[in-house]
Amino acid sequence: MRRHALLSNVITACAVLLGLFLTAPLYAHHVKKGESQSLPVTTANDRARRLYEQGMEDFENYHLERANEDWRSAVKEDPNLADAWIWLAFNSSNPQEVSTARAKAKELASKMTPGEQLMIAWIAKVQEGDFLGGITAMNDMLEMYPRDKHLLYLAGNWLMGVNGRDQAEHMFEKALAIDKNFPAALNDLAYVYARRRQFDKAFAAMDHYVALLPQEPNPQDSYGELKRMAGDFESALSHYRAALKIDPDFVTSQAGLGDTYALMGNQEQARVEYDKAVRFAPNEADRLTYSMQKATTWVREDKYAEAEKEFLEIAQTAHAKEQDLQEAQAYLHMAEYQTDDGAALKYLKLGEDALHHLTTISASDRDEEMSRLLRTRAVRAASAGDQTLADESLRQLETLANGNRNRVIQSSYHGAAGALLMQQKKYDEAIAHLEEDQDNPFTMELLVQAYYQTMQTDKLHEMEVKLRGTNVPTMEQALVVPAARARRPNI
Numbered sequence: 001m002r003r004h005a006l007l008s009n010v011i012t013a014c015a016v017l018l019g020l021f022l023t024a025p026l027y028a029h030h031v032k033k034g035e036s037q038s039l040p041v042t043t044a045n046d047r048a049r050r051l052y053e054q055g056m057e058d059f060e061n062y063h064l065e066r067a068n069e070d071w072r073s074a075v076k077e078d079p080n081l082a083d084a085w086i087w088l089a090f091n092s093s094n095p096q097e098v099s100t101a102r103a104k105a106k107e108l109a110s111k112m113t114p115g116e117q118l119m120i121a122w123i124a125k126v127q128e129g130d131f132l133g134g135i136t137a138m139n140d141m142l143e144m145y146p147r148d149k150h151l152l153y154l155a156g157n158w159l160m161g162v163n164g165r166d167q168a169e170h171m172f173e174k175a176l177a178i179d180k181n182f183p184a185a186l187n188d189l190a191y192v193y194a195r196r197r198q199f200d201k202a203f204a205a206m207d208h209y210v211a212l213l214p215q216e217p218n219p220q221d222s223y224g225e226l227k228r229m230a231g232d233f234e235s236a237l238s239h240y241r242a243a244l245k246i247d248p249d250f251v252t253s254q255a256g257l258g259d260t261y262a263l264m265g266n267q268e269q270a271r272v273e274y275d276k277a278v279r280f281a282p283n284e285a286d287r288l289t290y291s292m293q294k295a296t297t298w299v300r301e302d303k304y305a306e307a308e309k310e311f312l313e314i315a316q317t318a319h320a321k322e323q324d325l326q327e328a329q330a331y332l333h334m335a336e337y338q339t340d341d342g343a344a345l346k347y348l349k350l351g352e353d354a355l356h357h358l359t360t361i362s363a364s365d366r367d368e369e370m371s372r373l374l375r376t377r378a379v380r381a382a383s384a385g386d387q388t389l390a391d392e393s394l395r396q397l398e399t400l401a402n403g404n405r406n407r408v409i410q411s412s413y414h415g416a417a418g419a420l421l422m423q424q425k426k427y428d429e430a431i432a433h434l435e436e437d438q439d440n441p442f443t444m445e446l447l448v449q450a451y452y453q454t455m456q457t458d459k460l461h462e463m464e465v466k467l468r469g470t471n472v473p474t475m476e477q478a479l480v481v482p483a484a485r486a487r488r489p490n491i
Contacts, residue, residue, distance in 0.1 A: 048078035065282035082108035093285030129363030259473035341384035371412035441480035
């Protein structure tokens, strides 16, 4: 964690624990190995079992809403199929459904096998904010079934979502050691490589993935995203179109077209593609997400009145549809592009309020989004000269980060601390924290400045290259990267 006047030595010790915690499995070494190679599924209903297994296959192939439909059908066939309930809780975008499904899985857990109990505990505890308990259950489950490639993939897939990239890579490599032709692991491993900008390795994994599943859309969709990350936009468009040719309803590829055109600078065409994605989105959360992507195109064109109008409409729709997370995200994005700190702080307060409208939003979703809001609030308050609010926001973020090992939250924590230290011109201290949050364009820009001030020329140029080569369709990228590409190097 960061060094700052607000921190105690206890917090620093927790950073060491975090490093150990996420770099080595927390196996208890008392877990009895499973009697079978794969985790069993407890149900006497053959149709329910088939539906559950079809859902897992669809999940691995990124037919995510189809997987939800499979699991909903499975629990209709067998209401006691806890495995289907917990994965519905994991994958659904409906907060009420997530809450209900998680509660049902926990209610049934005592009737399940020990391995299934651990799987339920992993997902339920994480969603309820017990990150340590959840990941410990996950590790015990993997120790019980070390040869279950599907469990290894599921664990790695989740770890990628909480920024546990190195640990995710380890899981995928173990899965591929069991089956070198396991498509899902190849797909996610390619993303790990791409996020490290090891594109040759990423594309080699993608070629293998495409060859294994030539009739599935996701290999082409993933290839498109990785090509876009590498800056090869025309190739990205070709892959997204290939995915849609295989499955015209694969809406993530439709959104991918919008994302790619936005990064290419063709905002008008991007909006055309996003409108199609919104129209065919399978659920309300996706509709709102694609609408936010469309609204961001106005920011890319410096047309803030149009952006304001669309983001406000999205926030209001999300509120009416009880999609609190998307409502908070809309207000956060509005805060990010404000030129006036007071207006930004107003929207951040609305975002915070949105996270507490209902009790159905999971603790994990609430904490992650709250960390992003607090990060932005700390920086904006300091910029506005309100050091009291900045310090208070940082203390809140410190408390949240100290109680949660989720690396999304840890990144917010380091990013905010580093930004405030930069404002105080404490460059060496700032660098130590900013380097823990290197994927965020705001942080990359600060690191460029900090390296310049400390005469670290090699690191400055390396970070400039990384910043300019960032091709992700986010608000942060829209606000930072085009300007970085337009200016001359600092030295």
